[in-house]
Amino acid sequence: MSGTRILQDEPGRLATLVRVALPVVPGVNRLPGVRKVRPGDFDGLTYRREHAVVERERVQAYAGVCGFPRRDVVPLTYPHMLAFPLHVAIMGDPGFPYPAIGMVHVANTITAHRPVAVGEELAVATTVGAPRPHARGVLLDFVTTVGADGETAWESTSTYLRRGRTIDGEVAPGLVVPDPPTGGVEWRLPPDLGRTYAAVSGDANPIHLYALTAKALGFPRQIAHGMWTLARSVAAIENRLPDAVTVEAAFKKPVLLPGTVAFAAREDDTGWTFALTDPVDGSPHLVGRTS
The missing domain is CATH 3.10.129.10 (Hotdog Thioesterase)
Known part of the structure; x- marks a missing residue:
């Protein structure tokens, strides 16, 4: 159909x-x-x-x-x-x-x-x-x-x-991003981030709103929107990007709220590589690159 x-x-x-x-x-x-x-x-x-x-x-x-x-x-x-x-x-x-x-x-x-x-x-x-x-x-x-x-x-x-x-x-x-950067600046994310982003995006999926609604769908507590993690990562480097650009990203591990994430970016001859990771063990929440 x-x-x-x-x-x-x-x-x-x-x-x-x-x-x-x-x-x-x-x-x-x-x-x-x-x-x-x-x-x-x-x-x-x-x-x-x-x-x-x-x-x-x-x-x-x-x-x-x-x-x-x-x-x-x-x-x-x-x-x-x-x-x-x-x-x-x-x-x-x-x-x-x-x-x-x-x-x-x-x-x-x-x-x-x-x-x-x-x-x-x-x-x-x-x-x-x-x-x-x-x-x-x-x-x-x-x-x-x-x-x-x-x-x-x-x-x-x-x-x-x-x-x-x-x-x-x-x-x-x-998407495969070889050797994504780790460490970098840490961002502390509040428990109401999902509700705040939902208010501006219209994405009110219950997994992002409250611990109770997230648990009903299999998460230990509410999680950040993937598109917020991408937007926040792009915001950190946008002033160094050209007007015409491609950004690719893969969402790996959910970001539990409240929580702390680490953002790092690296520039090379082809563009920027960036990642949002768990500051404790370095596991990726998001990896991305520009071209």
């Missing part, structure tokens, strides 16, 4: 939570309009949003939470905020075979072709195709383009893992 849908308005947080939760409720998940297609019947889905305006107030709130300065162009990672409602709409669509709850964001690639100005009106489109094999299930690539007047200003690929039965095919190795 494939097709293109138009998202007219960004849904409210409650409506979003209800939409993504219903497909995992026994009985309800068999109702028309909720029941998912079978994975074998899925070959792609696209959601579009026209006339998405980059609002200064929202950009400034996001910049404050993620450590970016206030400017007249948006932070490198900000257009993901325009894409995220499309991701949720796809995951909640009956034409998408997997429930949103249980999808794990494992990697992200962002390419900026030019700065995006505050106040711009943009067209945003996200497409997800057929799943790819993974050792622990399947991978789904949510490919987003953001632009205006037929020009792509920014694009990204967000890769999600759905644990469970895999499919036939060769498993791709994913």
